[in-house]
Amino acid sequence: MSVDTLITNIGQLLTMDKKGPVKGSAMNELPVLENQAIGIKDGKIEWIGASKDAGDLKAEKKIDAGGKLVTPGLVEAHTHLVFGGSREEEMALKQQGIPYLEILKRGGGILATVNATRKASFEELLKKALFHLDRMAMHGITTVEAKSGYGLDKETELKQLRIAKAAGEQHPLDLVSTFLGAHAIPPEYKQDPEAFLDQMSELFEAIKAENLAAFVDIFTETGVFSVEQSRRYLQKAKDKGFGVKIHADEIDPLGGTELAVEMGAISGDHLAVASDAGIKALAASDTVGVILPGTSFYLGKDMYSRARGMVDAGAAVAISTDFNPGSSVTENLQLIMSIAALKLKLSPAEIWHAVTVNAAHAIGKGDVAGSIARGRKADVVIWDAANYMYIPYHYGVNHAKTVIKNGVVLYERQMIR
Numbered sequence: 035m036s037v038d039t040l041i042t043n044i045g046q047l048l049t050m051d052k053k054g055p056v057k058g059s060a061m062n063e064l065p066v067l068e069n070q071a072i073g074i075k076d077g078k079i080e081w082i083g084a085s086k087d088a089g090d091l092k093a094e095k096k097i098d099a100g101g102k103l104v105t106p107g108l109v110e111a112h113t114h115l116v117f118g119g120s121r122e123e124e125m126a127l128k129q130q131g132i133p134y135l136e137i138l139k140r141g142g143g144i145l146a147t148v149n150a151t152r153k154a155s156f157e158e159l160l161k162k163a164l165f166h167l168d169r170m171a172m173h174g175i176t177t178v179e180a181k182s183g184y185g186l187d188k189e190t191e192l193k194q195l196r197i198a199k200a201a202g203e204q205h206p207l208d209l210v211s212t213f214l215g216a217h218a219i220p221p222e223y224k225q226d227p228e229a230f231l232d233q234m235s236e237l238f239e240a241i242k243a244e245n246l247a248a249f250v251d252i253f254t255e256t257g258v259f260s261v262e263q264s265r266r267y268l269q270k271a272k273d274k275g276f277g278v279k280i281h282a283d284e285i286d287p288l289g290g291t292e293l294a295v296e297m298g299a300i301s302g303d304h305l306a307v308a309s310d311a312g313i314k315a316l317a318a319s320d321t322v323g324v325i326l327p328g329t330s331f332y333l334g335k336d337m338y339s340r341a342r343g344m345v346d347a348g349a350a351v352a353i354s355t356d357f358n359p360g361s362s363v364t365e366n367l368q369l370i371m372s373i374a375a376l377k378l379k380l381s382p383a384e385i386w387h388a389v390t391v392n393a394a395h396a397i398g399k400g401d402v403a404g405s406i407a408r409g410r411k412a413d414v415v416i417w418d419a420a421n422y423m424y425i426p427y428h429y430g431v432n433h434a435k436t437v438i439k440n441g442v443v444l445y446e447r448q449m450i451r
């Protein structure tokens with residue numbers, strides 16, 4: 035048998051080849067294969083076996099993994115990828131104790147980014163999105179979800195979605211797009227959020243026609259959209275054939291987690307202040323809880339999502355950066371894995387499920403991303419680590435050594451000596 039690329043001498047291999055989403059205690063069951071090799075052909079996984087048996091394979095290119103850890107490319111299930119400008123001045127406001135929702139109320143926060151995004155050109159925003167995708171890839175991510183939501187008018191929301199589509203076409207990473215037109219109430223609709231939601235739902239048709247998004251999302255939060263408004267809006271989206279997601283129970287416990295389950299959402303995201311009833315409902319459902327502990331950290335909260343309780347109750351949990359210019363400004367999902375260990379008390383095994391197979395399911399890509407298996411896309415990371423526990427343990431730095439997407443080496447880290 036011949037392959038294009040052969041990765042040999044893999045110390046630990048996590049294939050994550052499980053039927054997902056993986057729920058509850060099964061998230062802690064992590065098969066680890068040792069001394070393995072992987073053959074890649076035409077961008078796909080062709081062969082997986084013991085390193086000692088790989089000698090029979092002819093390979094054009096050989097990569098020696100040096101006894102290190104190899105995993106599937108990470109799946110980033112929740113980002114606000116396309117936006118103009120940045121908001122570093124908000125850090126000082128936060129230090130003065132001004133809450134996130136108060137900054138938004140004053141026209142800052144999300145609305146500041148809306149202004150910058152409306153002003154920026156297509157090319158400018160595309161270039162910036164591609165830059166962030168590069169950085170994600172360099173950190174071992176091979177599939178990314180991207181939300182709109184910094185347009186809040188028909189024209190700019192479509193512009194954002196078209197930029198995400200162009201970015202997905204131009205960048206080697208796979209991109210899944212979500213329409214988050216219902217991200218905040220723009221000043222021009224302050225008195226009439228219902229009319230604003232009507233405007234946004236009028237876009238569903240065009241978004242479908244241009245194939246601009248797979249999912250529709252809404253920010254269900256105090257001062258933004260109520261549970262009732264969210265239910266009606268998401269029902270319209272479902273009627274048009276979209277999958278749905280919710281920014282739920284991020285700051286105030288409104289019952290967004292329960293709503294996500296009730297609506298059959300593919301994911302309920304944040305869930306930082308989910309109620310006991312919400313956690314119970316989540317555990318009994320197929321909705322994936324996408325937990326974003328970097329946001330709690332970055333907003334300076336003491337309260338983190340009860341992800342531990344969710345997993346103990348039997349739910350499927352994913353972990354993501356929530357990359358955006360306000361509440362979580364990082365492309366480094368490895369850092370979020372450390373925060374998940376330290377603040378959510380998830381085990382390394384649970385965390386690996388949360389950033390691969392479960393994250394893939396949270397964005398409807400469970401059958402193509404998040405695992406290493408014969409016939410699947412060859413999205414593979416060789417890490418500068420001997421074992422899987424090391425990544426959350428050694429925090430805040432990039433451990434990705436070689437990042438392979440569709441069988442092609444995208445990134446190879448270089449040291450100074």
Ligand code: NIG
Binds near residue numbers: 253361
């Ligand atoms: O997921 N919660 C709403 N949206 C983002 C923050 C967006 C921003 O601050 O720009 C979030 O935290």
Ligand code: FE
Binds near residue numbers: 112113
């Ligand atoms: Fe978000």
